[in-house]
Amino acid sequence: MHVLLIEDDRSVASYIQQGLLDNGYQVTVEADGSRGLAVAREANFDIAIIDRMLPGLDGLSIIQSLRDAGNNLPALILSALGDVDDRVAGLRAGGDDYLVKPFAFVELLARLEALLRRPAASAQETRLRVADLEMDLLAHRVTRAGEVIALQPREYKLLEYLMRHAGQVVTRSMLLENVWDYHFDPQTNVIDVHVSRLRQKIDKGFDQPLLVTVRGAGYMLSADEESR
């Protein structure tokens, strides 16, 4: 995986780079906006991490230029607190994501992986499956090993998001944004309570736990022991 990082703050750039290298990514770093755009056009990257405020050309303009040229490179915008205006929020609609500084590296990594593994045609899916856990999107029915599990609407949404991102670390703020549709710092353990309720329903009585907590990061729904 090849990541293009456009960030002018050298210290931020260096530890994102270091973290990504540690996690097996290949990283190209640019500090200038227009240089970054030029590099993005030339080479074939899998994903870009772009700071909102850049010398030369700002982050949103870079993405706009890429999209205008038909380039669908997924992008994660790094934004300062308070920069989260409608234009940044609009990124989500375009399938991209944003992250407010400062952030834990795990948060960045989780979002990066979510963007990279974004399924191409998720809307057409009618059935999600993780091990013996199945979700029928049309009938709104969840079964595990053939047994029907009754879920509250919010629990259903929570499970759907986790299943769509099966095998990936999902952070608390990602859950808040996508399941509750509120964007803020979850400085509370409430989400843990919601998740443990869901876990009670889908894992209790089964040998293999599917929903696990990733310490310091978030949660993961996975059938594969090794991916944890």
Next chain:
Amino acid sequence: MLRQLLNSWAFRVTAFYIIGLSLLVFAGLLLFYSAYSYGYFQTSSARLQADLARLQGDDEAAAALLRVVNERVGGREFFVGRSYAVEQAPDGTIRAGSLPPDAQLHFIDGGWLRLRTATFRAGGFPERAVLLAASTRLPDGTELIAARDITEGIAVETLVFGILLRAALGTIVIGLLGGALLASLSLKQLAQVNQSIQRILAGDLSQRIRVGRWQGDVREVSRNFNRMLDRIQELMASVRQVSDNIAHDLRTPLTRMRNQLASLQREMPPEARHQVQDILDEADGLLVTSNALLRISQIESGVRRSEFARLDLSVVLADVAEFYEPLAADKEITLAIDASRHCLLQGDRDLLFQAFANLLDNAIKYTPAGGRIDIATRAADTSVEAVVADSGPGVAEAEREKVFRRFYRVEASRSEQPGNGLGLSLVRAVVNLHHGAITLDDNRPGLRVSVRLPVSGLPSVHGHQ
């Protein structure tokens, strides 16, 4: 309004001044009146004595005197200015002269005047005539009376006295009305200033008192007050700046440290990882705190107003309640919500969610197991109100303002509850951003937090509601 007017300093001063001045002028004029009156009687009396003296000076017998009297006054209308009469003692019949027979003589034993007044009603004269008379006893025992008509003089005196009295009353009435007018004008100005100050005290330090062109003294006070506010704002901004800088400068190296530690952790044998994890958790806690601090400053600076949109506060509160329901259920707290009516307003839904999440988080933290929390929303004409009331220990009255300060924590909760003391600071920042007001009350027992937000999302023109 009337009560306010009567209590106003300007009105009281004016009233005292006007009444005092009127009384003083009245007393002065009364003195003048008395002097005039005394002078008038004195002159009249002196003239009568002179008349008597002249009549006596003729040194004739009573008969002769009668003749003289008749000659002097004969043929003239009586009391056209002066009258003379000779009275024979002791039966009192008037023997000669022009004093009418029905004239009643009253002797005034006035010490220095030795006068008599005569009053009678005469044909053709509607009013009683008043004469001032002086008398002397002649050697033969008859009494000689000289009288002057003072009816006009008395009438003038009555008139002058009446004018004086009316003038004094008129002055008092006009003065009081003027005073009331002046006082109500100055009250109006002061009321405006007062309203502005109340708004500012309610938390919106960016407000200023409007300085009008015709305000005079109040204008100067308003200006100085505004200057004082500028200064306070500068000071607050610089304090905020310092704490922002600290948070900024700390979080960058802290993040780097944290990430390096996380890299190290990955290279460690699994047994040692959990020890490093504790340090990582501490670092994350610090990042969360500095993040929260910066977020509060960001909200206070008003940048996020660009995100304002129309939203239903009842929906936000229902979402918050739903979000926290499992936490309340774990503590067996009854969480009741009454938010069925629409409470539309201009606002930032993410921030409002966070603010009410913080309030409910606190409520659940402090409410004992088995307690109760009530959430309700209400809509009024220009504002919406949301209430979060719990059955916890509440907040002492003296602490209710302090809990909004950054890092302030109620003493008892420092050891018992986790938290960074920034939750309520953020709530207030969000409420202020929406130009609303937040109040803490006693829920008997517990804490009752009311948040009132203007529907428009703009500062209210009518001041504090």
